[in-house]
């Protein structure tokens with residue numbers, strides 16, 4: 001398209017130089033900006049740190065009127081607006097943290113045409129007065145940031161986002177650009193349909209983050225393992241440690257501090273002021289470790305986060321990708337490290353079983369968990385798996401744990417049969433269900449009080465599995481769960497068979513298992529605490 005009149009492409013480059021002080025566009029930015037400047041709708045899928053903001057900020061500056069940015073990151077709006085103001089961009093925001101006067105000021109700046117960018121919390125757009133306000137000004141574009149929040153399939157669903165489809169009906173001529181760093185096919189399609197963006201051009205960047213080294217380790221003593229990682233590989237580095245619960249956040253932060261690491265806690269149970277203070281310190285100071293629940297991180301732009309560690313299993317591959325993506329935004333080598341064990345699977349299944357919502361919702365959560373487990377138990381390159389999940393092809397990366405130390409695989413068919421028949425026998429002969437611990441005790445022929453109490457030593461399968469150790473059996477259970485050959489339910493993590501289990505029991509299916517890298521992990525010397 002060669003625009004005869006109106007804004008020109010060269011304007012975009014000029015704004016990039018003059019306002020933002022950058023030499024050139026990054027991959028993908030120019031095409032997106034040109035398209036939106038010319039009035040087109042866009043759906044942008046770009047990994048964290050890829051440079052999404054400029055994709056709407058520059059068109060907003062080039063086109064006439066005010067660019068309206070919808071963002072769920074209320075806590076960051078002030079910072080974003082301050083950063084833009086420092087660059088000479090006229091920006092403001094409207095959200096629930098403001099009092100009447102502050103809001104009034106922004107509104108009159110908007111109406112007077114004195115703003116380039118207006119940030120809005122999504123719930124503002126459900127309020128009629130906001131819509132009427134927007135009607136009275138000139139809007140250059142709508143940018144919908146963190147667009148995956150509209151997807152119920154995703155992990156960050158915000159009901160307020162559903163109302164955003166109305167933007168198109170009310171302002172059909174204003175271009176819309178939706179942006180996200182989450183991009184499974186399912187989420188992608190859902191964003192497009194819910195936001196009426198079927199006709200929009202889709203811009204999909206590569207999701208590879210080559211500078212991030214992905215590592216998933218068996219969980220033994222997670223806090224000790226973490227400490228070792230920090231001391232041996234990341235002394236003085238900034239990083240984020242994710243834990244599932246508030247209490248484990250507190251305990252882990254305390255443990256790190258006791259061991260001489262500058263760590264801060266962050267979770268939704270802390271009061272707002274502490275949270276803001278800890279976040280500000282993490283951003284401003286060097287070498288702090290933030291121990292947090294997933295409440296922390298969305299929209300955080302700290303370039304030199306050298307590691308992201310997960311002490312608990314993320315609920316989905318999308319979540320894992322987003323959280324690990326906060327490492328290495330500056331492009332320098334960084335580590336994504338996850339410790340994972342059988343207990344994680346039991347715990348997450350239990351959370352799914354007891355979660356609110358209907359059966360469809362629970363099934364969806366189960367699918368997310370299964371994909372995450374498959375990534376953990378992968379025998380091939382983690383990155384290939386990860387990118388494949390987002391529908392992108394790649395070849396073995398040479399920079400993940402499975403590439404660097406390829407796990408051996410072994411024929412676990414017989415082991416699987418032994419384990420599955422133990423589960424089956426308990427069900428058939430005793431009408432009993434048990435968790436992994438009891439099943440393994442039976443396989444190992446251990447006469448524990450609980451084995452004696454239930455007379456499990458008289459089962460024919462008692463003691464048939466002594467060729468493997470306890471840790472190896474736990475590995476077998478985990479991998480059978482990951483392969484869908486076994487499932488777990490309820491408070492006690494009882495093991496149950498699946499339809500596919502029958503294929504193994506009837507010898508129609510071979511089971512390949514990954515050898516536990518346990519021994520390698522144990523022989524490395526522990527740092528003295």
Ligand code: ADP
Nearest residue numbers: 022024025026047048049050051052053054301
């Ligand atoms: P995202 O929203 O995709 O996570 P941001 O828009 O926050 O990413 O950009 C990440 C970082 O990259 C920011 O610090 C931003 O200033 C920087 N950046 C973006 N585009 C460019 C560019 N063309 N040249 C140099 N730096 C850029």
Ligand code: ZN
Nearest residue numbers: 381397400403
């Ligand atoms: Zn690899």
